[in-house]
Amino acid sequence: MVRYIETVLVPYTDKVKEELDLPIRQQSIAIFDVFRAHRCQEVLDALSKARIQHVFVPAGCTGELQPMDLSVNGELKAAMKNEFMNWYADMVAEDLKDSSTINKVDLRLSVLKPLHAKWLSKVFHDFEVKERHYLARDTGSSAIHQDRGINIEPHVFELYIDLMCQFKPNEVLNYIKMNEGYRLEQTLQICRKYKLSEATAFLLEKAGDIQGAFGIILQKLQAKLKLFVDVMQGGNTDKDLNVLFLEIDTLAIVIIQLCQRNSGKMDEASREALWFPLLETVMTPQRKLKDIDNKDVLDDFNKLTHHILNSMMGYIALPAILQKIMQDPAYNTGKFGEVRELILGMLETYNYEQTLMKTCKNLLNHDIHVHLKSLTSAAVRGYIPRGDNCNLCNKLFINQNETDSVVVFRCGHSYHLPCLRSVGSVHVMDGEEMWACYLCSHSKRGRIQSTRFHRSLSNPNQAALQQTKEKSKEMTLDSQHIQAIDAVRKAMKTPSRMAILTELSRSDTRSVRGSSGIFHQENFQLRLAPPIAPTNS
Structure with missing residues (x-):
């Protein structure tokens, strides 16, 4: 036990201290069960000299408190016990199959010793598969936690592949498909060294040598077909024809793919x-x-x-x-x-x-x-416009000084090109301007989205307020366009009903009408008509 402490525990604790950047005099802890050899004074002195504090698990509590039993030994013992129980059950089943009586199972050491070695090998193989699964899971980088990935050097992968080629050649192909940490040339040399045709073909295809990969699989397929023909012509019944043809069919599918x-x-x-x-x-x-x-x-x-x-x-x-x-x-x-x-x-x-x-x-x-x-x-x-003037600025198209382009839509509405551009009835798609009829598009939407001007603003205060709100959206116009818009506003401006009623309700209408009344304006008109006479039926 003292030699175990000096050759195993002390070097291990020193290595861990160095990895964790701890002082050499840092105390360590070791957990032991209450076995008599662990509690002797010589062992305790050796532990104290190595700065290792000892902790003893109480008797009968090893399976509950011992870390090794809970992590490794417990699973190993459970697996070995399961193998023994399966073997024992098989022996009893064979006795029941051969006769109605159950013979005593031979549990001598000479019988169990080779079985123990076989079971232990199988259990370690299962542990190796689990370890490889955990390794593949841990080495994979995560998009969220990239710092949790374990960086493994390529030569470690290649060494592991070399060991697999020696002891588990059937698992090499799946392993190199699932992992990417190895170097291609070195791994290809390893697979060629142990004559693993499928793994070699996969690596050749990955390297871009399609003909080389095809030749290797085709050569293996030819060997399988030759064996199948020899079995059929020689009448050899030792080989299962279904198994042989299944291998041929599998290779054919691989090479077709x-x-x-x-x-x-x-x-x-x-x-x-x-x-x-x-x-x-x-x-x-x-x-x-x-x-x-x-x-x-x-x-x-x-x-x-x-x-x-x-x-x-x-x-x-x-x-x-x-x-x-x-x-x-x-x-x-x-x-x-x-x-x-x-x-x-x-x-x-x-x-x-x-x-x-x-x-x-x-x-x-x-x-x-x-x-x-x-x-x-x-x-x-051909399309004919509905009128001779622009539907936005109301200017006539027939103008000697006019140089702007005119856009005529299928609906008959026509506009100056700058007018359409000013109200935002243009969309750029794939670098080209796509025009839309302003009146049709806005009437379909049920509301006016123009950022330029609105008609029928008879109240000057409302017009000023509307212009103030739209100053931030208004685009720069030339002087001719602004004069045209003002002309449209003046032509469409009429006195409101409230203004007429206010004028009529004043007491001294004569003095008001003398000079500034709305009734004396040139453009004031009353459109009156007699009522329609009822018809006698």
């Missing part, structure tokens, strides 16, 4: 260099097995071939496939006679898609023609 992911980034020749060797690889064993009596195997190969041909059509034109079959000496010898029905089905699908494309093209051309015709008719159609 590889071709589909990268065909869009290649030219036609590179795409053909991927798809045609794959098709030839799948067709070769079918020619060797065409005389066998196992119809299920042939049907499975036909489905696989059909899947490859359908996948090819998305990236290689069907005429190119047929031309390759008919012109290449490797194909015109009749090797593809077995897929005649598949090719005929592809031709029917091609004809159907071609007819559908032509129909869609005709419909699209018809719609475009109709829209262009309507636009052309609208463009050549």
Whole structure:
């Protein structure tokens, strides 16, 4: 125990103090159970000399207070106990299956010792999987808490991948897919060193070597197909044909997905260099097995071939496939006679898609023609304005000094271009000015949004107040425009009813009317008409 303190506890506490930047004389604490070796005076003196305070867990409370039992040992003991209980239950079940009596389970050390080693290995493997899961979770950077991520050096990832290649080669591919901290070249060398074809192909594809990745997977597929053909021709029943073909089908799907992911980034020749060797690889064993009596195997190969041909059509034109079959000496010898029905089905699908494309093209051309015709008719159609003056400033368009452009809308309203711009009836879309009829747009909205002026302001006080409110919004106008607006105001200004009633209610109307009464103004008129005589029915 003293040696454990000197070689394990003391170096560990010194390391932690250095990491935490604590003084070397900082006291530490160690928790022990009440085992007799922990409580001897020699151990206590060694702990005191190393500045380690000891704390003893009361007897019977280790499972409740001991940190190691609560974190690591407890889970390890529970897992080992579960393995033992499962083994014991299996032994009892075997006895019940063979006979009606239960024999005593052999619990000798010579029997349990190898089982303990097996169980311990399995438990540690489960712990390793959990640890890898937690490591992947903790090393991932968080968008919210970026400071919580753990930075791991690339060589640590590569060392771990090297160990996985030695002891867990089937898990290497999933690991390198889920993690990004390793260096590509070094990891590729490790995978090539241990001949992990799928992981090597993934790294090659990631590095941009599509042909290299394709060649590795295709070589593995050819080996699987050769093994399948040898089993079928040799009549070897030790191998499960379903399992072998499932492996072939899985590899074929992987290589098809590889071709589909990268065909869009290649030219036609590179795409053909991927798809045609794959098709030839799948067709070769079918020619060797065409005389066998196992119809299920042939049907499975036909489905696989059909899947490859359908996948090819998305990236290689069907005429190119047929031309390759008919012109290449490797194909015109009749090797593809077995897929005649598949090719005929592809031709029917091609004809159907071609007819559908032509129909869609005709419909699209018809719609475009109709829209262009309507636009052309609208463009050549003439529009006549409703009046000879601007609907905003009321100035006549026929003016020798007038140089402003005139905008005429389909509704018949017409305006000077500066007038529309002054009232804000213009919108800029994609750098172009889009005009809107001021009267129509504001009548539809039910309110006037002009920031320039309003008509029918007979009260001078109200007009002054309105002008004061709109000074901040008013834009700079030229003198000619301002005179035109004043003329419109004067022409439209009429005495209000309240002013007429006030004038009539005055007592001395003669003196008022003499000079300044509203009745003596030149533009004052009374529009009177006799009442309509009732009709006798």
